[in-house]
Amino acid sequence: MTMKRTPILAVLASAVLAGMLLAQGPLPRRARARAERVAAGASSQATTPVPLAPGPVTQGRPSQPGNPLPGITADEFELFRIGLADFVEVEQAGEGLGPVFNGLGCAQCHATPAIGGISPVSEVRAGYLDEDGAFTVLGGDTLYHLFSLPNQECQPSIPPEANVVARRIPIPLFGAGLVEAIPDEEILALSDPGDSNADGISGRAALIIDVATGQQRVGRFGWKSQHATLLAFGADAYRNEMGITNDLFRNEVGAGIDPEALRLCDPAPDPEDAREPLTGLRGIDAFEAFMKFLAPLDRGPIGERAVRGETVFQSIGCASCHVPVLTTGRNSNPVFDRRGVALYSDLLLHDVGTGDGIEQSSAAPNEIRTPALWGLRFRRPLLHDGSAANPEQAVLRHGNEAAGAVERYRELATDEKAALQAFLDSL
């Protein structure tokens, strides 16, 4: 069976870790397949909750990767907890998984150094790029799923005419709620599509239509800044990664597979994501809550060298794109109200010469969103396709808009390079 090829053990190990955060009380299992929805009662979820002492859950707790944002209310913590349970859940065929999929659950790909992080997994996008740089989607979509359900009638294959086959690694979700709370104007103010200040850098805001609200927004999530909200990204991931259709993405997709054939491979009525009777939440609401309240990772120890390294980072122009701090807007929730978000990204699309050749959403084939550098010390490999083993390799791969910065990097004295490295290692 296909599923044997996926690291279920890793997911289970992660689920056990997550159990430390799943405080007391039974966790309702959300039924997805309609037949199951009827039968669903208060049956408890596979992840056994590890009882923690009751009490204020977000205060006075040492900050650990995977913790919720400090200062959230007890109700918000409850949402976070329910969201975490859904995030670590392993999906089964009868619950809507497939017919084509990349993983069995969110935590399979978002698990290191804690639930919400990354995993050694990559997925595949493909298409056709002509000599003039015009991109053509082949077979209806660019995402070619890795797996299909037995009897594998719907196993995807990349068409021979594809001349771009690109892989992408996961992006960690720590602090995602703060990133979501950054106003569009803050990102737009940093954009300079025509390079009017002639610094060689022409960051572009990804203007997208948010499927959750139907409004034009500035995308900020994904390697191509393809989504602006966590609800939309989570819903897209639920359908794209697990094949679970939902209120925002109602139809099964599978690149290169005829929609009628897909229907025969997965007869479960769409949308497959159902409201959990006890909480009234859909799976996509639960994912949103978990990601929204997931705290950013703390900085590592910051020595004198790292402090010097940050000045080097600024002076050679890294901070033109990896903008140290953006600020959230006014927000009725104090946790998100006008907070500094030290993510080291402008959230804009750039051409730094590493583009994957895939046109997606508002992003051109040669454009990639500046990745946030917070939590960099927990992340390897680097770059969208995992082609860099460490920060230095990643830096040396930058070109085009970042050519000036890399030139200055190459000219640094050995101790300045070491300081920059120490700074990056402290993130």
Ligand code: HEC
């Ligand atoms: C098979 C692996 C896999 C699974 C399963 C998976 N993801 Fe991801 N996730 C990725 C990859 C790869 C990316 C980068 C995708 C891209 O931009 O093309 C990503 C990116 C994201 C991002 C963007 C984060 C940012 O800051 O830009 C969010 C949000 C996200 N995933 C949420 C989820 C949720 C919620 C689930 C479960 C419904 C999920 N993912 C399941 C691999 C996975």
Ligand code: HEC
């Ligand atoms: C013109 C904008 C720009 C400049 C200037 C720039 N970067 Fe980047 N950086 C990017 C983009 C875009 C990527 C993602 C490229 C990819 O994944 O293909 C990236 C990726 C990285 C990564 C890998 C992060 C990850 O999560 O994979 C590191 C580390 C990094 N940059 C450090 C630096 C340093 C250090 C400098 C200064 C020498 C610098 N960057 C200058 C835009 C820039």
